[in-house]
Amino acid sequence: MATVSVNAPKARRLTLKRRRQLAGVVFALPAIALVIGFIGIPIGQDVYYSFTQWDGQTATWVGVSTWTQAFHNPNLWTALRNNALLLLSVPFALGLPLCIAVLLHQRVAGWRIFRTIYFLPTAISWVVLGLVAERFFAFQGTLNSIIHALGFSHFSTNLLGYQSEALLALGITFIFTMIGTNTMLFLTGLATLDPSLEEAARIDGAGRWRIFRNITLPHLSRFIQLAFVMTVIALFSALFSLIFVMTGGGPGYATTTVEYLIYQTGFNQGDFGTAALYGLILFVITGVVGIVQLRLIGSSE
Amino acid sequence: MADITFDGVTKIFADKIRAVDELSLHVADGEFMVLVGPSGCGKTTALRMLAGLEDITSGSLSIGGAVVNNVLPKDRDVAMVFQNYALYPHMTVAQNMGFALKIRGLSKSDIAAKVLEAATILRLTDYLDRRPKALSGGQRQRVAMGRAIVRSPQAFLMDEPLSNLDAQLRVEMRLEIARIQRLLGVATVYVTHDQIEAMTMGDRVAVMRGGKLQQVATPQDLYDHPDNDFVAGFVGSPPMNLLRASLESANDGLRVVLGAQRLDVPATYLSSHDLPNADGPGVILGIRPEDVEVLSGDSAGALMTRVERREALGAEILVHLSLVDAKENTAFVVNDEGALVARPTTLVAKMGPRAGVAVGDQLNVRFNVEHLHFFDADSGLSLRIRS
Amino acid sequence: MTTASTPPKEPEDPRPSMGPVQRPRKLGRWMLFVVMMIVAVIMLYPFWVMIYTSLKSEAQFLAGSGFSWISWSSLTSVIPIGQEVLSSTIVCAASILLILIVGLPAGFAFSKLRFRLSTGIFLVMVSAMMVPLQAILMTEYVNVSRLHLTGGYTAAVLVYAALGTPFSVFLFSTYFRGVPDELIEAGIVDGLGYVGVLWRLVVPIALPAIATVTVLQFIQIWDDLLVGLFFIQNTSDRPITVGLAVLAAGRTTSIPELMAGSIISALPAMLVYVGFQRYLVKGLTMGIDR
Numbered sequence: 001m002a003t004v005s006v007n008a009p010k011a012r013r014l015t016l017k018r019r020r021q022l023a024g025v026v027f028a029l030p031a032i033a034l035v036i037g038f039i040g041i042p043i044g045q046d047v048y049y050s051f052t053q054w055d056g057q058t059a060t061w062v063g064v065s066t067w068t069q070a071f072h073n074p075n076l077w078t079a080l081r082n083n084a085l086l087l088l089s090v091p092f093a094l095g096l097p098l099c100i101a102v103l104l105h106q107r108v109a110g111w112r113i114f115r116t117i118y119f120l121p122t123a124i125s126w127v128v129l130g131l132v133a134e135r136f137f138a139f140q141g142t143l144n145s146i147i148h149a150l151g152f153s154h155f156s157t158n159l160l161g162y163q164s165e166a167l168l169a170l171g172i173t174f175i176f177t178m179i180g181t182n183t184m185l186f187l188t189g190l191a192t193l194d195p196s197l198e199e200a201a202r203i204d205g206a207g208r209w210r211i212f213r214n215i216t217l218p219h220l221s222r223f224i225q226l227a228f229v230m231t232v233i234a235l236f237s238a239l240f241s242l243i244f245v246m247t248g249g250g251p252g253y254a255t256t257t258v259e260y261l262i263y264q265t266g267f268n269q270g271d272f273g274t275a276a277l278y279g280l281i282l283f284v285i286t287g288v289v290g291i292v293q294l295r296l297i298g299s300s301e
Numbered sequence: 302m303a304d305i306t307f308d309g310v311t312k313i314f315a316d317k318i319r320a321v322d323e324l325s326l327h328v329a330d331g332e333f334m335v336l337v338g339p340s341g342c343g344k345t346t347a348l349r350m351l352a353g354l355e356d357i358t359s360g361s362l363s364i365g366g367a368v369v370n371n372v373l374p375k376d377r378d379v380a381m382v383f384q385n386y387a388l389y390p391h392m393t394v395a396q397n398m399g400f401a402l403k404i405r406g407l408s409k410s411d412i413a414a415k416v417l418e419a420a421t422i423l424r425l426t427d428y429l430d431r432r433p434k435a436l437s438g439g440q441r442q443r444v445a446m447g448r449a450i451v452r453s454p455q456a457f458l459m460d461e462p463l464s465n466l467d468a469q470l471r472v473e474m475r476l477e478i479a480r481i482q483r484l485l486g487v488a489t490v491y492v493t494h495d496q497i498e499a500m501t502m503g504d505r506v507a508v509m510r511g512g513k514l515q516q517v518a519t520p521q522d523l524y525d526h527p528d529n530d531f532v533a534g535f536v537g538s539p540p541m542n543l544l545r546a547s548l549e550s551a552n553d554g555l556r557v558v559l560g561a562q563r564l565d566v567p568a569t570y571l572s573s574h575d576l577p578n579a580d581g582p583g584v585i586l587g588i589r590p591e592d593v594e595v596l597s598g599d600s601a602g603a604l605m606t607r608v609e610r611r612e613a614l615g616a617e618i619l620v621h622l623s624l625v626d627a628k629e630n631t632a633f634v635v636n637d638e639g640a641l642v643a644r645p646t647t648l649v650a651k652m653g654p655r656a657g658v659a660v661g662d663q664l665n666v667r668f669n670v671e672h673l674h675f676f677d678a679d680s681g682l683s684l685r686i687r688s
Numbered sequence: 689m690t691t692a693s694t695p696p697k698e699p700e701d702p703r704p705s706m707g708p709v710q711r712p713r714k715l716g717r718w719m720l721f722v723v724m725m726i727v728a729v730i731m732l733y734p735f736w737v738m739i740y741t742s743l744k745s746e747a748q749f750l751a752g753s754g755f756s757w758i759s760w761s762s763l764t765s766v767i768p769i770g771q772e773v774l775s776s777t778i779v780c781a782a783s784i785l786l787i788l789i790v791g792l793p794a795g796f797a798f799s800k801l802r803f804r805l806s807t808g809i810f811l812v813m814v815s816a817m818m819v820p821l822q823a824i825l826m827t828e829y830v831n832v833s834r835l836h837l838t839g840g841y842t843a844a845v846l847v848y849a850a851l852g853t854p855f856s857v858f859l860f861s862t863y864f865r866g867v868p869d870e871l872i873e874a875g876i877v878d879g880l881g882y883v884g885v886l887w888r889l890v891v892p893i894a895l896p897a898i899a900t901v902t903v904l905q906f907i908q909i910w911d912d913l914l915v916g917l918f919f920i921q922n923t924s925d926r927p928i929t930v931g932l933a934v935l936a937a938g939r940t941t942s943i944p945e946l947m948a949g950s951i952i953s954a955l956p957a958m959l960v961y962v963g964f965q966r967y968l969v970k971g972l973t974m975g976i977d978r
Contacts, residue, residue: 015371016876017356023882024801031794031853032809038850039816042824042831049827100727108721116962117728123957124734125911127929128950131936132734135741135943142737179731184968229818237820241913245936259822266826275826283823290818354873375879387870391892401878448878 043283050277055270066273076278078253079261082167083285086235086257089171093178093231094224100179101186102212115187122180126238130245133173137246166247166255173242178234182227189223190216225293232289236282258282303365303455304330305351305488310360312346312512320346322512323360328456331486333479335503337493338535343512344492345460351490352381352458365455380449381458385465386441388433388448395420395429398447419450422481439470446478450485457482457489463498475502496536500524508532530681533587533674539619542590542648545678547583548576555579557586560624562604567670574675574684585681587674590619593650596665603665608658609647618652622664738954742947749944759944766945767931768924769952776927776956779841779916780909783848784902787856790849791901795860796890800872801882810861817854821847821914829918843919844927848909856901863897864890899967907957928953 050066052059070076100118104111121129136142193216201211240259243249249256249264256264258278266275305328312321321343328334336344349355350362353374361368369377380401389397398419399412407415420426423443433441442462449457462478463471479502482489493499499506500520507517508531516528520536527533527541534540546557548566555576557564564586570576577584596603606622650666652658675684741749748754763769797803798810821828828847837843867890875885916930926934932949935941961968 014373015356016353016373019373019882020801021803023886024797024803024806027793027797027801027882027886028806028809030790031857032813034790034846034850034853035813035816038828038847039819039824039854042827043819045827045831046824103720103724103727106717106720108717108724111724114724114728116965118731119961119965120958121731121734123907123911123961124954125913125929125932125950125957127911127913127933127936128738128954129734131932131946131950132737134936135737233818233820237822237914240822241933244913245933248937259820262822262825266829272826272830279823279826282820286818286820286823290815352873352877354876374877375881379877381874381877383870383874385868385870387868387874389871389874389889404879404884448874452878 046276046280049273050280052273054273066277070274070277075253079256079258083257085167086171089175090231093175094227097179097182098186100183101190104187105190119180119184126241127245129177130242134246137169170255178231185223185227189220193219228293236286305456306363308361310362311358313358319512324514326507328488328490330488333482333489333504335491335499335506337496337499337506338509340494342509344509348458348460348490348492352379353377378455379458380452380454382445382449382462384461386445388441388444390433393430393432394444397444398451401452415451419447423447438466457487459491461493528683530585530676539590539649541587544586546586548579550579562624573686575686576684582678584678585676588668590649590651592669592672593648594667595650595652596667599665603667606664606666608660608662617654618656620650620652620658622648738947738951742944744944746942760948763945763948767935772926772928772931775925776910779844779927780906782845783909784905786849787852787905791853791856792860793886794857796864799861799864813854814858840925844915847915847919852905859901860897903960903964903967906960910957
């Protein structure tokens with residue numbers, strides 16, 4: 001069996017420790033190269049191209065004019081505002097699954113089946129979920145039919161018609177899609193909680209709510225942290241599919257978020273320089289959120 | 302067939318910790334050498350350097366006469382039995398044992414033959430097709446040994462192989478390992494923190510502490526002639542009584558001051574030991590519990606004691622005694638979770654299983670003066686004059 | 689909702705349950721069950737919609753009622769669904785393979801083969817998990833075109849692999865941290881070099897982690913839209929998510945057909961999930977425990 005023989009120099013100096021380090025570098029290199037090449041470098045390029053006027057082929061240096069133009073563009077601010085508003089859905093995207101997970105944890109009859117069912121929508125593509133949601137919220141869609149049937153016809157909504165409502169519909173759909181993964185995550189977290197802790201607390205006389213607050217919740221903090229990160233990442237990336245299929249960013253720019261704006265600016269308008277800038281902004285936002293959650297919710301690795 | 306030589310071997314870890322400090326030790330071909338000491342004493346590090354799993358900072362290490370400092374483990378032809386066995390979970394017992402041979406390119410039939418041979422010695426023939434997770438702790442330990450035996454190496458290295466077994470199994474396996482080692486006649490370095498294993502299994506035992514070799518000798522030598530107070534207190538159970546005491550002169554001899562009582566130092570010790578002067582720094586006096594005789598009546602030279610505690614072990618009773626009228630400066634200093642605690646001078650003595658003795662009783666004891674040990678009060682080194 | 693015949697005691701009673709509190713507890717469990725059923729119905733709603741809608745013809749759909757298989761059969765003439773499913777499969781398989789080949793050794797290296805700067809590099813790599821594709825989409829696209837990789841699946845596979853590598857490296861390294869060092873040392877003393885250790889010892893015991901990564905990445909890649917949209921140029925190489933999205937964007941689309949296509953698209957990921965549930969659960973906890 002061949003041993004590590006990457007250009008073996010005088011074997012005298014190749015101690016085990018050196019070999020181990022060499023193997024470490026060689027094994028990690030492909031991954032590092034791939035990530036640098038396809039993630040690291042493009043981010044750097046974002047920075048470069050944001051200072052240019054770029055149509056995808058030729059880039060002419062224009063300094064900060066792309067930046068100033070972009071920051072004066074109301075669409076950017078609308079998009080940022082939309083992202084911020086959608087961030088409001090995150091507590092629900094965490095809270096609801098938490099409740100459901102707690103319910104599941106009570107182990108009612110058939111809970112395993114329930115668990116499978118709750119996670120099933122996760123396997124569905126966001127595109128498909130978006131399509132179904134579009135049907136649900138559309139003017140002639142299911143929601144209105146229900147409302148109509150119940151007699152509240154003056155409450156009927158119009159997904160495409162009203163700006164704030166479109167965003168709301170988007171938010172609700174987003175929460176729905178995140179319920180599956182987060183519930184599973186929290187349920188697993190609850191399962192790792194030592195039942196003897198709970199029992200000890202109960203013997204000490206603690207009520208259910210107190211147990212939940214002082215024992216269950218702290219234990220779950222790492223899971224909540226992970227769920228938060230995953231949810232926010234999805235909010236800034238996977239949400240694109242929902243927007244693409246449900247609203248196309250509209251009406252107007254009411255449901256355009258930064259990630260959708262990138263697509264629009266780049267592909268539809270051919271303004272790659274600005275799109276690169278938006279990409280950079282998006283990256284910075286996610287980075288900031290990542291750091292903030294590290295401080296806020298729990299300790300890092 | 303090979304011998305092993307550590308020559309001033311030192312290991313310093315990145316954080317400036319001297320795990321092994323100038324270790325010089327020779328293991329003869331076929332010898333069973335036990336490295337023993339408390340945790341952190343460097344015994345495992347020494348073993349790992351021997352295996353090639355740790356770099357040697359300075360000094361030289363030789364196997365079979367050849368310096369192996371920079372030789373890779375696989376080229377040293379040593380086999381190792383790990384504390385947690387480290388069996389390959391996805392392979393059967395037979396595959397585990399034959400793995401090293403397979404790497405070296407032996408033919409299938411050769412491998413099968415050697416595996417069978419080792420399995421027979423270890424009584425594993427019924428388990429050859431099982432996976433490790435289907436084996437008991439004792440069986441896994443034997444497979445780990447089998448893996449080492451099969452290679453017919455120049456040396457066996459064992460890292461506390463019995464520490465994960467329950468007490469009874471440990472006793473069985475002690476005999477097994479000793480037997481197999483004698484059968485195969487291969488130099489073996491065996492690391493343990495258990496001094497009973499060390500005493501019963503080793504041809505010679507090397508006691509280590511804080512990275513330094515304290516003493517290497519046959520088990521009996523260690524017991525009878527410890528080189529310092531650490532070795533004296535480490536080897537033997539229950540441990541040797543070590544008493545700090547000053548000396549005073551008496552009738553052109555010396556007497557040990559034990560509180561208000563006195564112990565005459567027999568004349569032979571004056572010539573065989575380099576004792577300090579009277580009213581000097583004093584000594585550490587050592588006497589093993591088995592050499593403390595409980596007397597039924599009074600007798601000349603007896604010491605008066607009081608029973609502080611008793612432990613009934615079934616085969617014997619251990620009594621913890623305090624010397625009556627012990628003064629402060631003869632306190633028996635004990636490390637109690639790292640802190641120094643002064644206790645009334647206590648001696649441990651052994652009594653027969655049916656001796657009727659209760660806490661608070663007054664007992665007269667006599668030391669067997671042929672088995673006194675004297676150690677330097679500062680360095681702890683034995684004061685015995687070596688010829 | 690039915691109520692017990694006797695006025696129920698305070699259900700939040702913190703006392704350990706004894707006699708009189710027993711009945712409300714039973715009631716509580718029934719209520720729980722009902723709640724969970726309601727949630728289940730909500731979660732299953734999309735499936736219901738898809739199935740229900742797909743079993744109509746266009747006309748029936750617009751009319752609001754009816755039953756027909758026609759949308760299913762006409763689906764193949766509207767979009768080359770078989771081909772698209774095949775494309776999705778190829779892209780998934782190739783991407784996952786690349787992710788495993790690149791990620792497993794790296795995960796092993798970062799956890800067991802410590803070298804200088806490895807901790808720092810590891811942290812940077814793991815934080816790359818958080819980079820959304822959109823942030824680098826444009827430049828990525830231009831780079832890929834310049835390198836002439838846009839033909840066929842190559843670009844998409846590379847991008848998927850790059851996006852999936854940080855997470856898989858993280859997962860593998862966490863998993864390998866739980867492997868005792870002694871095992872590797874035993875292999876070294878037995879005569880293996882590190883390549884041998886990787887291939888003969890590490891890979892065989894990494895099977896659960898491999899399964900977890902495969903399942904998670906499969907669902908993610910199969911269901912993904914963006915990469916397929918941008919990095920697969922030939923319409924004949926389209927994966928199914930893109931096909932559906934294009935279909936949805938077209939105004940002349942028959943909704944039932946769209947739904948039928950959606951079901952086909954959703955099926956593989958669902959099957960994989962149901963079949964490999966426990967690996968998913970394991971994978972999610974692994975990132976936490978260590």
